[in-house]
Amino acid sequence: MSGEIPFRNPGWAGNTGEFDLTEDQVRGRDYAGARPLEGGHPAGAAGYPYMLAEKHPEAPLFEGPYKERFEKLKSRYPDLRAALLPTLNLAQEVRGYISPETMDEVAALLDLSPAYVRGVVTFYTMYNKRPVGRYLVQVCTNISCNLCGAEDVLNAFLRYTDTELGETSADGNFTVIEAECLAGCGFPTCVQINSEYYENLTAQDVPDLLEALKARAGGAGAAAGAEAQTEAEED
Amino acid sequence: MAYPYAHEKEVRVLSKHFGEPEARTVEGWKARGGYEALKKALEMSPDEVIEIVKNSGLRGRGGAGFPTGLKWSFMPKDSGKPHYLLCNADESEPGTFKDREILRWTPHQLIEGCLIAAYAIRAQHVYIYCRGEFFEASAVLARAIEEAYEAGLCGEDILGSGTRIDVSIHLGAGAYICGEETGLMNSLEGRRGQPRVKPPFPAAVGAFGMPTTINNVETLSAVGHIVKHGADWYRQWGTEKSPGTKLFCVSGHVRKPGNYELPLGFPLRELIEDVCGGMRDGRALKAVIPGGSSVPILSAEECEACTLDYEGVIEAGSMLGCASVIVMDETTDIVHQVRRMAQFYAHESCGQCTPCREGSAWVTKILQRIEEGRGCEEDLDTLMEVTEQMTGTTICVLSDSVAAPVQSSIRKFRDEYLALIRRGERVGAA
Ligand SMILES: Cc1cc2nc3c(=O)[nH]c(=O)nc-3n(C[C@H](O)[C@H](O)[C@H](O)COP(=O)(O)O)c2cc1C
Ligand code: SF4
Ligand code: FES
Numbered sequence: 001m002s003g004e005i006p007f008r009n010p011g012w013a014g015n016t017g018e019f020d021l022t023e024d025q026v027r028g029r030d031y032a033g034a035r036p037l038e039g040g041h042p043a044g045a046a047g048y049p050y051m052l053a054e055k056h057p058e059a060p061l062f063e064g065p066y067k068e069r070f071e072k073l074k075s076r077y078p079d080l081r082a083a084l085l086p087t088l089n090l091a092q093e094v095r096g097y098i099s100p101e102t103m104d105e106v107a108a109l110l111d112l113s114p115a116y117v118r119g120v121v122t123f124y125t126m127y128n129k130r131p132v133g134r135y136l137v138q139v140c141t142n143i144s145c146n147l148c149g150a151e152d153v154l155n156a157f158l159r160y161t162d163t164e165l166g167e168t169s170a171d172g173n174f175t176v177i178e179a180e181c182l183a184g185c186g187f188p189t190c191v192q193i194n195s196e197y198y199e200n201l202t203a204q205d206v207p208d209l210l211e212a213l214k215a216r217a218g219g220a221g222a223a224a225g226a227e228a229q230t231e232a233e234e235d
Numbered sequence: 236m237a238y239p240y241a242h243e244k245e246v247r248v249l250s251k252h253f254g255e256p257e258a259r260t261v262e263g264w265k266a267r268g269g270y271e272a273l274k275k276a277l278e279m280s281p282d283e284v285i286e287i288v289k290n291s292g293l294r295g296r297g298g299a300g301f302p303t304g305l306k307w308s309f310m311p312k313d314s315g316k317p318h319y320l321l322c323n324a325d326e327s328e329p330g331t332f333k334d335r336e337i338l339r340w341t342p343h344q345l346i347e348g349c350l351i352a353a354y355a356i357r358a359q360h361v362y363i364y365c366r367g368e369f370f371e372a373s374a375v376l377a378r379a380i381e382e383a384y385e386a387g388l389c390g391e392d393i394l395g396s397g398t399r400i401d402v403s404i405h406l407g408a409g410a411y412i413c414g415e416e417t418g419l420m421n422s423l424e425g426r427r428g429q430p431r432v433k434p435p436f437p438a439a440v441g442a443f444g445m446p447t448t449i450n451n452v453e454t455l456s457a458v459g460h461i462v463k464h465g466a467d468w469y470r471q472w473g474t475e476k477s478p479g480t481k482l483f484c485v486s487g488h489v490r491k492p493g494n495y496e497l498p499l500g501f502p503l504r505e506l507i508e509d510v511c512g513g514m515r516d517g518r519a520l521k522a523v524i525p526g527g528s529s530v531p532i533l534s535a536e537e538c539e540a541c542t543l544d545y546e547g548v549i550e551a552g553s554m555l556g557c558a559s560v561i562v563m564d565e566t567t568d569i570v571h572q573v574r575r576m577a578q579f580y581a582h583e584s585c586g587q588c589t590p591c592r593e594g595s596a597w598v599t600k601i602l603q604r605i606e607e608g609r610g611c612e613e614d615l616d617t618l619m620e621v622t623e624q625m626t627g628t629t630i631c632v633l634s635d636s637v638a639a640p641v642q643s644s645i646r647k648f649r650d651e652y653l654a655l656i657r658r659g660e661r662v663g664a665a
Contacts, residue, residue, distance in 0.1 A: 021254070021256065025256045027371050028259065028339050028371055028372070028374060028375035029371075029374075030256060031256060031259045031260065031375060031378055032374040032375050032377070032378045033378070035374060035377070035378070040377070040381055041377075041380065041381040041384055042403070043377075043380045043381070043384065043389070043401065043402055043403045043404065044376070044377025044378065044380045044381050044403075044404055045377075046373070046377070046403070046404045046405060046406045047373040047374050047375075047376055047377025047378075047380075047404050047406070048370070048373075048374065048377075049370040049374075050370075050406075051370075076401075076403045078317070078443050079424075079443065081424060081425035081426075082423060082424050082425045082443075083425065084425030085405070085406070085407065085408055085422065085425060086405070086406065088408065089367070089406060089408065110425075119427060120425065120426065120427055123410060123427040123428065123429075123585075124367075124407070124408035124409050124410050124428075125408070125409035125410065126367045126368070126407075126408040126409030127408055127409075141575070142329045142528075142575065142576075142579060143329050143330060143487075143524075143528055143561060143572055143575060143576055143579075144329065144330050144486035144487055144561055146571075146572065146575055147486075147487045147488060147561070147563060147567065147572065148487070148488075180327070180329070180411065180579055180582065180583070181327060181328070181329040181330070181331075181528075181579075182368055183326045183327065183331060183332045183334070183335045183366070183368070183369075184332055184335070185329065185330050185331065185332045185484065185486040185492075185559070185561075186332050186484060186485065186486045186492040186493045186494065187332075187492070188486065188492075192368055195370035195371065196370070196371065197371060
């Protein structure tokens, strides 16, 4: 894959540089593998990223493997309403954000009223109410990260992407937002970019990381290649 | 392969296999003695399992420290209804980062604990509610659950015992309040994650209106070890009232932040000075939040004699919560950090209760004003009064969580507020 990410022990124990696991081992990718789009076993069918680099705002809800996954999600609950969050997650995975039209379609799929679905969508911060860039960069500025310079990291992301908070960069690559604690407090600053965590980030790391992500996005087969967890790598 | 920041004083029960990729697989977990406890539990009666957990003295690791065995015993014995076990993997309390490590390094440890707990409370279905941000962790967990099904450890007739237990992952979508047990139930049911008025308690009317028990990831992960080795074995660590080991999430200005598994009752000073390698850059300690951002701040003096068990931290003037130890050195701008915490709660308030919704927003605004040097001394009284009215008056304790940092910081660091108000002087400003 093009675009080497500056890998600094993401995910555990700080940047001691002493340990000998690969990035895939730390992230668990070597074990979880390239998970099939149709979700594998129904019990685990929710265990997916639902923020992908390439999204299609007009994509159907749902077809092919996504349809299978939708059916599996529904099968796990005693009533249909409980499938609402996973279904919205799936819709966001395909379309990148939850538009009012998407809410209506999801409501129809689950036999709920559109107003009810709107009420639920607006309650949860992870549902993008507007389109976002290829990479949604969420910088934690909560207390533990804040104590260790998170605000500098956030500002560096804004400076190098030349955006304001929540705005998408001119090339469509980046939307930077502030996040609440991501549960990586021992490894500050903790940043989530689409479905991956980057930890121990400093303001100095930001330009390289952004370049690497851009290279990924622009690399061969950008449409499928970006998110290793779901796509591409099985061959 | 060692955990880079391991320390010899640690007692590694839950964290023993962190950092070993092979421990993630079902085979790897079995090779490390996994799933023996499940087998043992299935040979006992559900009540015998509850008895062992009761005797071990295990207390909930999600924040409140409620005795786990006792909680299980509230479940009806023959209600004729479906029962549910919910595993709380919403981990969103600022400063807490232990459950994610359990999910991603030892998913089978959690699955085994869930199965044993479900058997004990006679539940047929376990939902593991992961916060929506845990993509990587939930992908690992999903794979592990699949393997467990393939190996006959989940689903119909587990290990040929005739017992049926299904395990599913449910992902949230970003809302701190879904970590509160009844908020989590609403969120699981496809609703806004707003807490419910109690009673009725979950053991009577919980998820989908059925008897339900909810436990934290770390609590359930300890269950397998307790069933396997017995209650007395677990009691060899910790104190009489707080037995066992606990993952301490240390963050902030220490040299070696990270997760450390230590016996409960471990001295706070020793954790900072010895286990975490002391303060970063040799600076002086100013304050510690010992249990995540919802508990009162301790001043450096109060930390001196504090031991990290549920009772010890209360004695020192705070709460152990989920043992998320946030360490701050002398350069810390307390007002700024308290404002940031208040802002978090204002953002996360679900809005049902007026004191919480209005109070958290106003407290944040007043703190912001003080921070910008536009405050007055009466603001401090207003803050104390408003937060007083936010305590004990609402459906859940999120509202009280705003009061804890605000009140404790005004009491203990009043000078800093006054310096800002009188002269616009900030601590740590360059
Ligand atoms: C506002 C709020 C947020 C909470 N967040 C969490 C959480 O993220 N994870 C968790 O395990 N418990 C959380 N709790 C505690 C749960 O309500 C519940 O007590 C706990 O999951 C019970 O499990 P235990 O008995 O194993 O500790 C929260 C409580 C409140 C009031
Ligand atoms: S106290 Fe706050 S978060 Fe809790 S139920 Fe009331 S409004 Fe919601
Ligand atoms: S405070 Fe940043 S991840 Fe917890």
